[in-house]
Amino acid sequence: MGEVMTAQGRALPAEDTADLREIGFRSLDFSELALRVEDELGDELNFDAPGLRRIATVGDVLDFIEQLQSA
Amino acid sequence: MSEAPSVVPPASVVLVSGGSRGLGLAIVTDLLAAGLKVGAFARTVTPELTALGEKYPDHLHYGSVDINDGAAGQAFVKAVESTLGPIDALVNNAAIGQDSLHVHTSADHVAEIIQTNLTSPLILTRFVLRRMLAKGLKGRIVNITSICAQRGYPGLVAYSATKGGMDAATRSLARELGGRILANAVAPGFFASEMSAVLGQTQLDQIVRRTPTGHLTEPEDVLPVVRMLLLENTNLNGQVLVVDGAASI
Numbered sequence: 231m232g233e234v235m236t237a238q239g240r241a242l243p244a245e246d247t248a249d250l251r252e253i254g255f256r257s258l259d260f261s262e263l264a265l266r267v268e269d270e271l272g273d274e275l276n277f278d279a280p281g282l283r284r285i286a287t288v289g290d291v292l293d294f295i296e297q298l299q300s301a
Numbered sequence: 302m303s304e305a306p307s308v309v310p311p312a313s314v315v316l317v318s319g320g321s322r323g324l325g326l327a328i329v330t331d332l333l334a335a336g337l338k339v340g341a342f343a344r345t346v347t348p349e350l351t352a353l354g355e356k357y358p359d360h361l362h363y364g365s366v367d368i369n370d371g372a373a374g375q376a377f378v379k380a381v382e383s384t385l386g387p388i389d390a391l392v393n394n395a396a397i398g399q400d401s402l403h404v405h406t407s408a409d410h411v412a413e414i415i416q417t418n419l420t421s422p423l424i425l426t427r428f429v430l431r432r433m434l435a436k437g438l439k440g441r442i443v444n445i446t447s448i449c450a451q452r453g454y455p456g457l458v459a460y461s462a463t464k465g466g467m468d469a470a471t472r473s474l475a476r477e478l479g480g481r482i483l484a485n486a487v488a489p490g491f492f493a494s495e496m497s498a499v500l501g502q503t504q505l506d507q508i509v510r511r512t513p514t515g516h517l518t519e520p521e522d523v524l525p526v527v528r529m530l531l532l533e534n535t536n537l538n539g540q541v542l543v544v545d546g547a548a549s550i
Contacts, residue, residue, distance in 0.1 A: 257455075261404055276407040279400045279456045 231255075231291055234263050246289030257282060260291060267295055275299070307480050309439045311532040312390030314338045316381060316429060318368055318422065319395030321347040324445065324489070327520040328392055328527055333357045335528060340381030340388065342366040342374075343395065360385070368395045368421040375428055382432070389440040390531050391429045393422040393467070396445070396460075398495075403458035411459045418463035423470060433482065443530045444471050444486040445523075446541065451488065452549050464488070468541045475539025483538045485530045490545025493517040514546030522546075 232242040235255065243253055250256075260282060268275050275298040285294055315332055319325040320341030326349055329341045333353060341350060341363045354361050362384045366373045382388055396418045399406070426442060433440045449457050450464035467486060474484035493505075493516075509517060523544050530537065543549065 257402070261402060264405065274407065276405050276410070277401065278405075279402060282402075 231263055231288065233266065234259055243288060246287060246292070248288045250286060250288065250291070253288075255288075255291070260285065263291070264295065264298070267299070271299065307439075308534055309441060309481070309483050310389075311534075312337060312441050314340070314381070314385045314388050315390040315392060315531060316340045316378065316388050317342075317392045317394055318425065319343050320363070321345060321350045323494075324492070324520045324523060325392075325394040326350060326353075327524055328394060329353060329361070331524045331528060332531070333360055335532070336360075337531075338362075338385040340377070340385060342368075342377050344368075368425065369416055371421070371424055374421075374425055378425075378429060378432065387433070387436050387438060388429055389433060389438050390442070391426060391440075392443045392445065392527065392531075393426060394445040395422065396463070399458075399460040400456050402456060406459065414459040415463055418460065419466045422467065426470075426474070430478070430482065440482045441531050442471075442474060442482060442484040443527055444468075444484070445527075446471075446486045446488045448488050448490045448543060448545050448549050450541070451543070471541060472539045480538065483530070485537055485539065486541040487523060487526050487530070488541050488543045488545075489523050490518040490543070490548050493519060508548065512546045512548040513550075516546060517548075518545055 235242045240254060264275050277298060281294060285291055315337055317325055317329050317339060320329040321343035325343065326347070329339050329350070330353060332339050338360045341361065342365070344365065344367045346363060346365045350363050354363050362381045364377055366377045368374060378388065397414060399414055444467045446467045447464040449461040450468045454461065468488070471484050471486040478484060509515060526542055526544055529535065
C-alpha cells in the first residue's frame with residue numbers, strides 16, 4: 231500500500247484508522263494494490279465490488295487483502 | 302400498385318425468459334392479467350410463479366430451465382406450443398447482473414455474463430423465430446436491456462457490453478425481419494431496489510433529486526411499455542425505449 235502511495239508522491243499514514251478519503255486512496259488505487267499483490271502471488275485475486283465499498287480505512291485495506299489471499 | 306401495409310397483430314402467446322422474479326415476474330403477471338397466454342421459464346421456479354400457475358392454469362405454462370441449456374430451452378418452447386398454442390412473441394428478460402470492476406472480474410465470469418445475457422438470448426431468439434417463420438406467423442420481440450448499454454457505469458463493463466449487444470441486435474433483427482416481426486428493446490434505468498442494495502440513502506436521495514420525474518424506476522413503470530410493444534399497432538420497430546425518468550439525459 232505504501233508503494234502505491236509513494237508512486238503517487240504521497241505517504242502512507244502510520245495509523246490503521248486513517249480514513250482513505252482523507253488520504254486520497256481511491257478505489258482504483260486499491261485495484262493497483264490488489265494487482266501488485268497478484269503479481270507477487272502469481273495468482274488472480276478476483277472479487278466483487280460490495281466488499282470494496284465497505285473499505286474505509288487503511289486497516290480495512292490490509293484486512294481485505296489478507297482475506298483475499300487466504301480465500 | 303403498392304402493397305397494403307403489413308400489420309403485425311397483437312401477441313397472443315408470449316414466451317418470457319427469466320420470468321420467476323423481479324421485472325420478469327411482473328411482466329408475466331401483467332400479461333396474464335391482460336388475457337394473454339404466457340410461457341415463462343427461469344433457472345429457479347419461485348413460489349410466486351407457482352401461484353400464478355395455479356391462478357391461470359390454462360394461460361400459463363412455466364418451468365425450470367437454464368437459458369444456457371439450449372436443448373432444455375428448445376424443449377420448453379415446444380412444450381409451450383403444445384400447451385398454449387404457437388408462440389408469436391418473445392420477451393428476452395433473463396440476465397445475470399454484475400457488480401465488480403473489470404480488472405477484478407475473472408475471465409470465466411466475463412464469459413458467463415456474455416453467455417447468459419447475450420449469446421443464449423440470441424440463440425433462443427433464433428429458435429423461436431425459426432418456428433414463427435416456419436408457421437407463417439407474424440410476431441413481436443421485446444428485448445429487456447438497460448440504460449447501461451448507453452451510459453457508462455463502474456462495475457458493469459461486461460454486463461453493459463451484453464446489453465449494448467442486445468440493443469444492436471434489436472436494430473438488425475428489425476431490418477432482417479422486414480416488418481413481419483417487430484423487434485424492439487426496453488431499457489430501464491436502475492431500479493430502486495437495485496440502487497438501494499449498493500448505495501447509501503444520501504446517494505439515493507441525490508440521484509432522485511437529479512431525476513426530472515423525481516423517482517427511480519420501478520418495474521411498474523416498465524410494464525405498460527412492454528405491453529404496448531406486444532399488443533399495440535404503433536409502427537415502432539428497431540427502437541430502444543429508455544424508461545428512466547430522464548435521469549440519463
